[in-house]
Amino acid sequence: MSEQTARRAAVLGHPIGHSLSPRLHRAAYAALGLESWQYTAIDLTEEQLPAFIAGLDDSWAGLSVTMPLKQAVMGLVDHVEPLASVVGAVNTVLVQGGGRRPTLVGANTDVHGIVAALREGGSGGTASTAAVLGAGATASAALAALAELGCAEPVVYVRSLGRTGALALAAHRMGVHPVFRPLAEAATGILDVDLVVSTLPPGGADFLVPEVAGRQVAGVLLDAAYDPRRSAVGAAWAGAGGSTVDGERMLLHQAVEQVRLMTGQPGPLTAMDAALGDALG
Numbered sequence: 001m002s003e004q005t006a007r008r009a010a011v012l013g014h015p016i017g018h019s020l021s022p023r024l025h026r027a028a029y030a031a032l033g034l035e036s037w038q039y040t041a042i043d044l045t046e047e048q049l050p051a052f053i054a055g056l057d058d059s060w061a062g063l064s065v066t067m068p069l070k071q072a073v074m075g076l077v078d079h080v081e082p083l084a085s086v087v088g089a090v091n092t093v094l095v096q097g098g099g100r101r102p103t104l105v106g107a108n109t110d111v112h113g114i115v116a117a118l119r120e121g122g123s124g125g126t127a128s129t130a131a132v133l134g135a136g137a138t139a140s141a142a143l144a145a146l147a148e149l150g151c152a153e154p155v156v157y158v159r160s161l162g163r164t165g166a167l168a169l170a171a172h173r174m175g176v177h178p179v180f181r182p183l184a185e186a187a188t189g190i191l192d193v194d195l196v197v198s199t200l201p202p203g204g205a206d207f208l209v210p211e212v213a214g215r216q217v218a219g220v221l222l223d224a225a226y227d228p229r230r231s232a233v234g235a236a237w238a239g240a241g242g243s244t245v246d247g248e249r250m251l252l253h254q255a256v257e258q259v260r261l262m263t264g265q266p267g268p269l270t271a272m273d274a275a276l277g278d279a280l281g
Contacts, residue, residue: 006036008059009262012052012073013066016043018227020279021064024255027275031268032259037061046072053077056095058102062262063093064255070137077104084108087144088170089137092258107261110138113254114145114222118195120253121220121245127194130154132178133186134199135163138224140170142197147176151195155179157186187211190219198223198233205233217242224250229280252276 011021025039044052049069053076065073070089074080077093084090090106118127130151132142135158146154156178158164164180171178181189187208190196198205202225213236221237226247230238238244256267 006038006059007034007061008038008040009061009063010040010042011064011066012042012044012049012069014043014045014068016041016066019066020251020276021066021255023275023279024252024272025064025259027271028256028259028263028268031271032263032265034263037263044069049073050076053093053104056102056104058095058097060095060102062095062258064258065091065093067137074106077106079103080106081108083111083144086170086173087111087137087140088166088173089140091254092261094261108141109254109257109261110141110250111144111148112257113250113252114142114197114224115148116253116256117245117249118145118149118197118220118222120249121222122243127151129193130195130197131186131190131193132156132197132199133183133190133205134158135160135167136199138199139197140167142199142224143167143171143176143178144174146195146197147174149195153177153179155181155189155193157181157183157189159183190221191215191217192219194219196221196237198225198231201225202227202231205231208233209236212236212240215240219243220245222250223247226251226280248276248280 011019029037074090084106087108092107092109094105096103127149130146209232217240220243222245223231223234224247234244259267
């Protein structure tokens with residue numbers, strides 16, 4: 001692909017105004033010399049998604065897909081890569097030219113983002129015990145990431161034990177055997193594990209602060225939420241002696257992998273990290 005070939009990419013979701021993806025991808029294009037490439041944010045509901053996907057042509061390089069569209073888009077692409085199929089969520093659509101219409105490939109870079117963020121945060125690349133908070137698409141990616149790090153029997157803390165079917169099915173496809181427990185039990189259950197990944201919405205894990213404060217922890221905590229940049233539970237965890245990985249690191253590393261897949265060039269981590277820091281202040 002020529003550097004001068006104009007290509008388009010976008011992040012899709014609803015609502016999408018908060019997304020930092022445009023800042024990250026545009027910084028990458030500038031660093032890679034892809035001056036003619038464009039990256040935008042497009043607000044789409046699940047009902048609007050099929051028509052948008054059907055209208056893609058070979059001027060597009062790819063799409064970043066956020067909630068609530070990560071499952072809905074799976075049935076709209078031509079191929080789903082094995083990891084995305086196992087996880088049950090697509091956060092990246094690659095638009096590949098050739099033929100009368102482009103071929104759309106669904107991929108998942110969230111797993112890469114979680115693994116890279118945890119390794120960066122001092123996990124050592126392995127984990128024998130782990131806990132996940134939440135049961136959505138990011139929790140599924142977290143299970144795949146933990147399996148890659150060596151933990152196949154994590155404990156998953158959820159608000160409703162009756163709504164874990166999709167996550168349990170995804171775990172089965174991964175060869176992971178989670179134990180599901182009520183979210184209220186996380187207050188004591190996360191204190192002595194190697195890795196903790198919270199996939200709850202911003203502030204969703206703040207109820208753990210009183211339990212963590214004043215205790216001694218040694219594991220690594222990744223809070224996938226990044227608003228605020230350091231969550232209350234992250235601050236408490238660091239204060240208790242643990243290692244904390246802020247959610248922005250997962251966002252950064254999954255975006256770096258998206259850039260690689262869409263452009264065919266290594267994602268420029270340093271330039272994208274600087275853009276993220278500027279965006280978050």
